[in-house]
Amino acid sequence: MQTAEYDRIVQNYMDIVYRVALSYTRHQEDAEDVTQTVFLKLLTKNVTFQDEEHIKKWLIRVAVNESKNLWMSFWQRNVGGFSEEKEEPVFENGEKSDLYYAVMELPPKYRVVMHLFYYEGYSTKEIAKLIHINETAVRKRLARGRKHLKERLKEAWDYEE
Amino acid sequence: MKNEKYYKEAFDEVHASYDLRRKVMDMKDNNKGIMGKRRMGFAVAFMAVFAVLMAASNGICYAATGETWVKKITVIINGKPKEVDMEYSKKGDLLIGEAELENTDDEVVSLAVASDGELPDDIEITYDGQKRGSGKKSAEVYNDEELGRVYLSKDEESGMIYLSVCPKEQSKGNEYLVQTLQIDITDDFEDGTAEGTFKYQGKQYKYTVNGTVEKPEINITVCE
Numbered sequence: 303m304q305t306a307e308y309d310r311i312v313q314n315y316m317d318i319v320y321r322v323a324l325s326y327t328r329h330q331e332d333a334e335d336v337t338q339t340v341f342l343k344l345l346t347k348n349v350t351f352q353d354e355e356h357i358k359k360w361l362i363r364v365a366v367n368e369s370k371n372l373w374m375s376f377w378q379r380n381v382g383g384f385s386e387e388k389e390e391p392v393f394e395n396g397e398k399s400d401l402y403y404a405v406m407e408l409p410p411k412y413r414v415v416m417h418l419f420y421y422e423g424y425s426t427k428e429i430a431k432l433i434h435i436n437e438t439a440v441r442k443r444l445a446r447g448r449k450h451l452k453e454r455l456k457e458a459w460d461y462e463e
Numbered sequence: 464m465k466n467e468k469y470y471k472e473a474f475d476e477v478h479a480s481y482d483l484r485r486k487v488m489d490m491k492d493n494n495k496g497i498m499g500k501r502r503m504g505f506a507v508a509f510m511a512v513f514a515v516l517m518a519a520s521n522g523i524c525y526a527a528t529g530e531t532w533v534k535k536i537t538v539i540i541n542g543k544p545k546e547v548d549m550e551y552s553k554k555g556d557l558l559i560g561e562a563e564l565e566n567t568d569d570e571v572v573s574l575a576v577a578s579d580g581e582l583p584d585d586i587e588i589t590y591d592g593q594k595r596g597s598g599k600k601s602a603e604v605y606n607d608e609e610l611g612r613v614y615l616s617k618d619e620e621s622g623m624i625y626l627s628v629c630p631k632e633q634s635k636g637n638e639y640l641v642q643t644l645q646i647d648i649t650d651d652f653e654d655g656t657a658e659g660t661f662k663y664q665g666k667q668y669k670y671t672v673n674g675t676v677e678k679p680e681i682n683i684t685v686c687e
Contacts, residue, residue: 308491316487320479334483341487343623346650367623371647391477398473405470420470448466460465 303345311357312341318358318422319365325417326369326410330390336368359432362422366414366433397458404454408447415440416447613683617676624649624676626657648672660686 316337323336343364351357393399405413414433418424426444430437451459479487536549617624626646651657658671667686674680 305491309488312484312487316479316484317477320483321474321477324477330480334480337479337483338487338490342490343649345490346653364623393473393476397469398476401469401473402477405473416470417474420467421474423467451466458469462466 303348308345311344311361315358315361316341319361321421322362322365322414322417323369325405325413326366327372328406328410328413332369332372336365336372339368340364362418363432369410369414400455400458401451404451405447407454408450412443412447412450415443419444613670613681615672615676615679615681623647624652626670626672626681628661646670 319340320333320337323340324330324333327333327336340361344361349360351360391402393402405416408416415429418429418432419426424432426437426440429440448459448462452461534549534551536547613626613628615624615626624647626648628646646659646661648657648659651659652672655675656671656673658669660667660669662668669684669686671682672679
């Protein structure tokens with residue numbers, strides 16, 4: 303990959319990859335490991351992208367896969383989960399912080415679906431294709447995620463079917 | 464709309480750190496494998512034992528179309544029988560069966576079955592919670608008496624190549640306890656050769672892979 307193109311992709315998509323990784327792993331250092339691995343794969347693989355959306359989806363897909371791999375490698379080592387080292391983002395107000403922590407209480411597979419739907423704006427069909435699960439499962443995960451947020455955030459989170 | 468806005472505003476405040484940005488930018492100069500990472504130097508993914516599976520075939524085979532067959536099988540997950548259509552296709556000498564079913568109300572189970580002969584009645588099932596779809600190219604299986612089946616696969620969308628180890632059936636009656644080890648060899652295999660070691664069920668193994676994803680030569684030896 304050309305240096306200028308790599309720089310451009312890093313500039314444009316670094317936060318997207320990092321947020322997806324964080325939404326899965328929950329911990330900053332794990333998310334940073336995943337982010338580095340994703341961009342290393344971008345750098346060392348000859349992927350031909352058709353357009354910007356293709357780049358974004360490829361990066362998200364690899365980020366989800368690498369996050370899963372990280373979790374599983376920890377499982378193998380009998381550590382029982384992701385890194386215990388915690389460094390949390392700092393929020394400008396309590397309401398945003400409440401939402402962030404309420405999301406992070408969800409299991410990883412719910413968090414990723416919630417993030418791709420509410421932050422990245424993907425449809426349930428697109429999410430199903432991106433993370434290789436069926437669309438019904440995506441809807442169910444969304445429904446459970448919403449229910450949890452409604453219970454935790456009360457009136458700050460609107461009820462949704 | 465309010466929820467989307469609320470969610471976006473919260474996560475808009477989450478950014479990759481300056482240090483991470485610098486490290487990722489620097490990678491282009493260092494090229495591969497020189498990242499200042501804490502771990503993941505060797506990306507081994509161990510697919511946990513997610514379920515105890517039992518499978519039985521009722522022998523009904525239909526819809527044979529060219530190199531693809533569909534066979535109805537009953538899969539029992541955690542005591543609950545489910546009937547699924549298993550689609551078989553021939554890949555080299557190997558018969559690969561794939562099916563999907565909803566397990567719990569929010570989980571879809573993808574099943575992959577490998578056989579080196581006829582459509583089997585007793586089948587080996589891999590359940591790792593990940594879809595084994597059209598994106599995956601299975602390759603020749605390396606069979607080891609102790610280790611089980613070893614094969615190469617490629618995820619077409621991400622381009623990642625995995626060396627997978629599937630143990631022989633660990634049967635207890637009709638139950639199969641299935642574990643799959645996946646080793647990401649994408650980078651190492653770029654030049655058509657990959658080698659390394661892995662630990663599996665208490666033993667250390669050395670692997671070498673040559674050739675292509677479709678036609679690999681896989682060698683596994685136990686490290687002394």
